[in-house]
Amino acid sequence: xxxxxxxxxxxxxxxxxxxxxxxxxxxxxxxxxxxxxxxxxxxxxxxxxxxxxxxxxxxxxxxxxxxxxxxxxxxxxxxxxxxxxxxxxxxxxxxxxxxxxxxxxxxxxxxxxxxxxxxxxxxxxxxxxxxxxxxxxxxxxxxxxxxxxxxxxxxxxxxxxxxxxxxxxxxxxxxxxxxxxxxxxxxxxxxxxxxxxxxxxxxxxxxxxxxxxxxxxxxxxxxxxxxxxxxxxxxxxxxxxxxxxxxxxxxxxxxxx
Amino acid sequence: xxxxxxxxxxxxxxxxxxxxxxxxxxxxxxxxxxxxxxxxxxxxxxxxxxxxxxxxxxxxxxxxxxxxxxxxxxxxxxxxxxxxxxxxxxxxxxxxxxxxxxxxxxxxxxxxxxxxxxxxxxxxxxxxxxxxxxxxxxxxxxxxxxxxxxxxxxxxxxxxxxxxxxxxxxxxxxxxxxxxxxxxxxxxxxxxxxxxxxxxxxxxxxxxxxxxxxxxxxxxxxxxxxxxxxxxxxxxxxxxxxxxxxxxxxxxxxxxxxxxxxxxxxxxxxxxxxxxxxxxxxxxxxxxxxxxxxxxxxxxxxxxxxxxxxxxxxxxxxxxxxxxxxxxxxxxxxxxxxxxxxxxxxxxxxxxxxxxxxxxxxxxxxxxxxxxxxxxxxxxxxxxxxxxxxxxxxxxxxxxxxxxxxxxxxxxxxxxxxxxxxxxxxxxxxxxxxxxxxxxxxxxxxxxxxxxxxxxxxxxxxxxxxxxxx
Numbered sequence: 197x198x199x200x201x202x203x204x205x206x207x208x209x210x211x212x213x214x215x216x217x218x219x220x221x222x223x224x225x226x227x228x229x230x231x232x233x234x235x236x237x238x239x240x241x242x243x244x245x246x247x248x249x250x251x252x253x254x255x256x257x258x259x260x261x262x263x264x265x266x267x268x269x270x271x272x273x274x275x276x277x278x279x280x281x282x283x284x285x286x287x288x289x290x291x292x293x294x295x296x297x298x299x300x301x302x303x304x305x306x307x308x309x310x311x312x313x314x315x316x317x318x319x320x321x322x323x324x325x326x327x328x329x330x331x332x333x334x335x336x337x338x339x340x341x342x343x344x345x346x347x348x349x350x351x352x353x354x355x356x357x358x359x360x361x362x363x364x365x366x367x368x369x370x371x372x373x374x375x376x377x378x379x380x381x382x383x384x385x386x387x388x389x390x391x392x393x394x395x396x397x398x399x400x401x402x403x404x405x406x407x408x409x410x411x412x413x414x415x416x417x418x419x420x421x422x423x424x425x426x427x428x429x430x431x432x433x434x435x436x437x438x439x440x441x442x443x444x445x446x447x448x449x450x451x452x453x
Numbered sequence: 454x455x456x457x458x459x460x461x462x463x464x465x466x467x468x469x470x471x472x473x474x475x476x477x478x479x480x481x482x483x484x485x486x487x488x489x490x491x492x493x494x495x496x497x498x499x500x501x502x503x504x505x506x507x508x509x510x511x512x513x514x515x516x517x518x519x520x521x522x523x524x525x526x527x528x529x530x531x532x533x534x535x536x537x538x539x540x541x542x543x544x545x546x547x548x549x550x551x552x553x554x555x556x557x558x559x560x561x562x563x564x565x566x567x568x569x570x571x572x573x574x575x576x577x578x579x580x581x582x583x584x585x586x587x588x589x590x591x592x593x594x595x596x597x598x599x600x601x602x603x604x605x606x607x608x609x610x611x612x613x614x615x616x617x618x619x620x621x622x623x624x625x626x627x628x629x630x631x632x633x634x635x636x637x638x639x640x641x642x643x644x645x646x647x648x649x650x651x652x653x654x655x656x657x658x659x660x661x662x663x664x665x666x667x668x669x670x671x672x673x674x675x676x677x678x679x680x681x682x683x684x685x686x687x688x689x690x691x692x693x694x695x696x697x698x699x700x701x702x703x704x705x706x707x708x709x710x711x712x713x714x715x716x717x718x719x720x721x722x723x724x725x726x727x728x729x730x731x732x733x734x735x736x737x738x739x740x741x742x743x744x745x746x747x748x749x750x751x752x753x754x755x756x757x758x759x760x761x762x763x764x765x766x767x768x769x770x771x772x773x774x775x776x777x778x779x780x781x782x783x784x785x786x787x788x789x790x791x792x793x794x795x796x797x798x799x800x801x802x803x804x805x806x807x808x809x810x811x812x813x814x815x816x817x818x819x820x821x822x823x824x825x826x827x828x829x830x831x832x833x834x835x836x837x838x839x840x841x842x843x844x845x846x847x848x849x850x851x852x853x854x855x856x857x858x859x860x861x862x863x864x865x866x867x868x869x870x871x872x873x874x875x876x877x878x879x880x881x882x883x884x885x886x887x888x889x890x891x892x893x894x895x896x897x898x899x900x901x902x903x904x905x906x907x908x909x910x911x912x913x914x915x916x917x918x919x920x921x922x923x
Contacts, residue, residue, distance in 0.1 A: 216913055220907070241917070249855075250859055255839075255859070256839050341816075373819065386469050390469055394779075421903075449888075
């Protein structure tokens with residue numbers, strides 16, 4: 197770890213709701229990676245949700261209230277980083293959401309300018325030395341929000357190329373939605389089922405034994421469906437693999453001990 | 454129309470359980486996507502073309518009334534007639550009137566989504582005219598008495614076997630054909646006779662050129678050309694938003710349209726028509742009419758959905774939409790399916806009546822990434838949801854849940870306490886199994902998939918403990 201505390205950028209870690217509850221291991225892996233990249237990491241306790249569920253549902257007032265809350269919580273940091281393209285995509289929509297607000301509009305723009313999805317931060321802002329090994333063949337699902345709102349595509353693959361023992365086998369239609377879509381998957385379960393089954397077919401046809409991605413919502417949808425179908429494919433957030441945090445059970449997997 | 458009965462949910466459930474539709478969708482899906490990708494990759498500067506096209510459209514929409522006037526005068530100068538129709542009924546009346554004055558008996562039609570939009574065929578048939586769709590896909594669904602399920606491939610939901618059955622039942626005295634080539638040949642032979650009997654030919658208008666008064670159609674079958682040149686009277690039906698200033702502008706759109714729609718560099722036929730037959734012309738109609746349909750478009754001009762008026766009806770959004778790919782076009786309940794339909798249908802026919810359409814979308818953004826005129830489809834769909842919320846249309850149960858959640862999320866202490874509680878509950882329920890197959894209140898999730906259980910106490914409490922913070 198770098199000795200010079202002052203030269204270390206101070207990163208506010210945005211602990212997204214799903215990660216905070218369902219997969220804290222991703223958060224811990226994120227801390228490991230950020231510290232290896234020479235950052236000081238804090239996770240402000242006044243943070244909650246980015247407001248995406250409200251924004252996507254068309255409840256603009258609730259979404260903007262949560263946006264202002266998040267901005268206020270994270271303004272003090274040099275950078276804001278989240279291990280999710282979807283939640284970070286929402287932070288990048290704040291300037292548009294608050295554009296007519298003379299006070300919060302500029303604050304939203306300033307925050308968005310220093311806010312990064314984890315893999316883009318680790319490739320574009322701070323170089324990280326990847327010190328991890330993973331025995332297996334992985335296939336990578338490009339989650340839609342990260343891909344199309346933030347351009348997350350090459351970054352995780354570039355980082356994964358540094359993991360020893362790891363082979364990559366790309367699936368067909370890696371850029372096609374898995375059927376999660378937030379509340380979509382519970383409002384239209386039958387359509388979501390068809391979409392996730394198409395995705396699972398692509399995963400299995402890739403021959404990979406492991407599915408990776410960068411957004412927990414999508415990963416939970418695919419892992420949950422893989423479990424339901426009795427598949428042996430293991431599911432991790434790529435941050436867990438990059439940080440070497442794969443000793444425990446994968447997402448949805450039975451605990452070993 | 455029977456395929457539109459029920460709700461979006463009942464229609465999509467039916468679609469998901471319809472084996473022949475699922476087979477048709479499986480066959481079609483990879484086709485258009487891969488072809489478009491190849492065609493786009495082969496043309497340098499495609500992205501720039503999209504920008505240019507969007508800018509041309511926006512500039513036209515800024516002064517649409519003026520461009521329409523210039524277009525109308527150019528049409529009149531070439532000897533044609535322009536009719537403005539404020540809604541579907543007025544458009545149908547105008548067209549019926551033209552057919553009546555022409556003493557028509559048989560009417561041939563090229564593919565026109567506007568004529569589907571205004572429900573023209575039923576009206577013409579009720580008035581006693583023999584109406585023949587001449588686009589192969591439209592001809593198939595006309596025989597099946599169904600509306601289109603895709604805007605450029607209207608019979609995409611039909612398998613080859615179903616088409617063979619339809620032809621066998623409707624073409625008495627002809628042997629059954631079972632190959633694609635055989636079926637196309639059969640349709641060509643049958644349709645060829647119709648063109649010669651046609652009194653009025655009705656086509657759509659992909660583009661209308663203001664400087665010359667020209668209407669432009671693109672087809673792959675040449676049926677549009679026969680429809681409009683062999684009939685005594687040619688009627689173009691088009692939305693008011695389809696006007697472009699110049700032929701130079703047209704060239705931008707022609708390079709985008711076929712690549713986006715079918716992955717072709719260009720369609721087989723691009724036909725420009727300006728006015729009726731002139732003295733000395735070897736062929737062409739005696740009369741040339743353009744019916745410009747508003748039907749809700751001018752209302753969109755000044756509002757939040759104005760960018761939707763850039764649409765050139767290529768179908769790329771639905772070709773790339775995974776929801777469309779799962780349920781097909783009829784589930785959407787009107788002539789425009791997929792992402793563009795999820796916006797147009799509620800705007801034209803009611804936010805409440807079509808509540809599901811903007812909601813049955815994962816906001817994945819693939820549609821807008823391929824839209825040739827860069828319509829922000831995902832954001833427009835989200836804005837429609839926002840309009841629905843403002844109109845009080847969100848179901849009460851969901852509104853209450855959102856209200857409670859939104860309030861709790863603004864109280865971090867409470868939010869985190871509930872998250873810790875939920876985490877403990879889920880972990881206890883899962884035990885060592887790592888996932889949960891069923892949970893009261895989570896039936897919609899667990900009907901399809903397990904719930905992966907938390908792998909430990911919440912991140913925020915773990916992190917705080919690690920740092921020795923209070």
